Amino acid sequence: MAALYTTRSLSAYADLLDHAGILAARPEAAAEATTTISFATDDSREVQPGTLFVCKGAAFKREYLVNALAAGAVAYVSEVDYEIDEELGRHVPCLIVSDIRATLALIADALYDHPSGRVSVCAFTGTKGKTTSVYYLRSMLAEHAKEHGLPAPAFLTGVEYDDGVEQGESLLTTPESFVLERRIAHAAEAGCAHLVMEASSQAMKFKRTLGVEFAVGAFTNFGEDHISPIEHPTLEDYFESKLLLFENCHTAVVNLDTDVAERVLAVAQRAPLVERVLTYSLEREDADVTVQEFERTDGGIRALVRTPRFTRWLLVPSPAAFNLSNALGAITCAEALGMSANAIEFGLASARVPGRMELYPTESGRVLGVVDYAHNGMSLEALLNDLRAAYPDRELAVVFGATGGKGVDRRETMGEAAGKLADRIVITEDDPGPEDPAVICDAIAAAVSAQGHQAWQIVLDRSEAIETAVRETAGQAVIVVTGKGNDPFMLRHGVREPYEPDGDQLKRALAEWDAAN
Known part of the structure; x- marks a missing residue:
């Protein structure tokens, strides 16, 4: 497991945060240069010798830092200088930052040496259908992997995850930064070519995905949800949080069958890293991927789907017509990733979505x-x-x-x-x-x-x-x-x-x- 981590000097982490414009104060140069960081975490229970400890959250307690330093942490990052040297009787280097959430994401990404640069990560955001879309695309990518003798794709949903090394029940739709980057690093270690995930509005608003490079990012739909004092105060805040998906995205996938489609398209088209925008629709023939006709059967819905590369009948293993849209989004992502028509057809037909329809x-x-x-x-x-x-x-x-x-x-x-x-x-x-x-x-x-x-x-x-x-x-x-x-x-x-x-x-x-x- 240690091979997952990249050892860096404290100075390298300070430079990373300084380049991002969030480093407010750094230790003396000598302390930076001589302090070696072999691990980083925001959980004092995970600390090991050589750890850079990140003091996170409004509920953070000074005792967490004391425990982390006792367990082997050699430096810490915080929005507050805890002036702990006198209490411990030794000097502890400290990086003071202006944005602890961005710090978490950037340090986690650096610790695992930017794993999303070694695995094609595809993410879905939307008010509904994210989980179904993940399972549909994962099944298509699994068919591709089987065709080429590759490990099955990794996936993260709000229900469960399998990162190629660990499997289990999910606690969050999108994990916190250190967990998320570890999952992607595991996928790279396992030889997975792809990882498919849900990107929640909360995760993007609070910058958990800041360090993740998305090969494909899909905006599936939008409606009123998650509006509360502890989630999103307004519908606009919820919408803008979802649009953050495109900031680190190479190919953007957009559903044209929504009231906000034009705004989503505009943001995707001007996002700095987006190289290509693909669209899908059940209603508009000008979309890149669309359904020309469909019929219900005992095994699900058969649909004649047109993409830029092929037109053929595909089976969506669900009786619900609204899952046609989820399937189209997943097909468009598979198209963006260069999957074969056969992988798309057979993968979709065999997809199973636990607890969904x-x-x-x-x-x-x-x-x-x-x-x-x-x-x-x-x-x-x-x-x-x-x-x-x-x-x-x-x-x-x-x-x-x-x-x-x-x-x-x-x-x-x-x-x-x-x-x-x-x-x-x-x-x-x-x-x-x-x-x-x-x-x-x-x-x-x-x-x-x-x-x-x-x-x-x-x-x-x-x-x-x-x-x-x-x-x-x-x-x-x-x-x-x-x-x-x-x-x-x-x-x-x-x-x-x-x-x-x-x-x-x-x-x-x-x-x-x-x-x-």
Whole structure:
């Protein structure tokens, strides 16, 4: 693992930060030159001898620095001079900076010797569809890797990651800088040609991706979400944060089917590193990648797709028409990366997206269960609209809630979507976090009722809510359980409590209903 790290002098790190215009003060030249940095981190528990320790965050405590120095840190970076020499009885070199978040990203990138220069990193940003897009593109790139005898591509999503060395469950949609750069370095070490990831608005706003060079960056769509005091104060702040994707991007991919498409295009076209802009659309024939016609089948949606290099029928393994847009975005990225038509076709057809539009039909065929991750009004409305179009003669029931502690607007927007489009609604908990789930559910219910909808109920226990939605089904129906995908936990008061994934519960409840009816 040590081979991942690049040993540099403290002077080299000081020069890096000075060049970025964020170094406010540096130690004496002698201290810089004689201090060798073999590791860097912002976590005092990870410190080893030779570490440059980064003092990060409004909640940072002086004791973290003391612990880091005791564990072997030889210098630190901070926005504050902690004047710790007298307390320790020795001199500790300190770099004072004006922007600790930019510092984190630049030091992490330098520590791992700019790994995104050795792996083609492709990132998706957008209000919805990021995870699905990652899995679609990863599957195409995996087909390419198989064709050429290469390791499978690495990927990072808000659900899980596999960087070629480590695999696991994700804690953030886009990791903090030191973790993100390590994941990319692992991919390079494993011989992966590509890494596909989600780039969240929060990650870009707080500069976690500042050091990452994106071979391809895709802007998929935009809608109101994540507006709160602890996320984005305004819709414009949210939008501008997403546009930061193009600052370190070589090829920009833009969805033309959005209200903000022209603004996104303008930013992409004038971004300093962007060499090429590719567009896609379900509606506009002037896009670089577009769908000429499509049809629904039992295996998903077959679409005649035109790209600059080929036109052929492709299978999107989802019954939802809105996933056509996600597929087009992924195809456009694959086009930008030079994937073969066969790799695109066979990779897309075999793609699986855990917790996204997973189907659970009963043996009798009378009821179709659907588990999805739609967790905002925009996503839920698209999901329900599509299922209504696909199954017009069936009752449409939905089980959902809204997260606590963030995205407060989702309670209203999801309630409105369900109130307009669902026949039957069961409102329940969904990672209530620091809040009372009953209060969240009441807010959703108010939004549902405002649409004139009366066939709704609140069942706080999510497992019981799923059972209720299935048990009260009278005939042919589609039952949607959304918000958590295949999450194996429920977040309550800062604790990730074990939770049986929605799909497992829905499948069991449907089997019992089918046997009884």
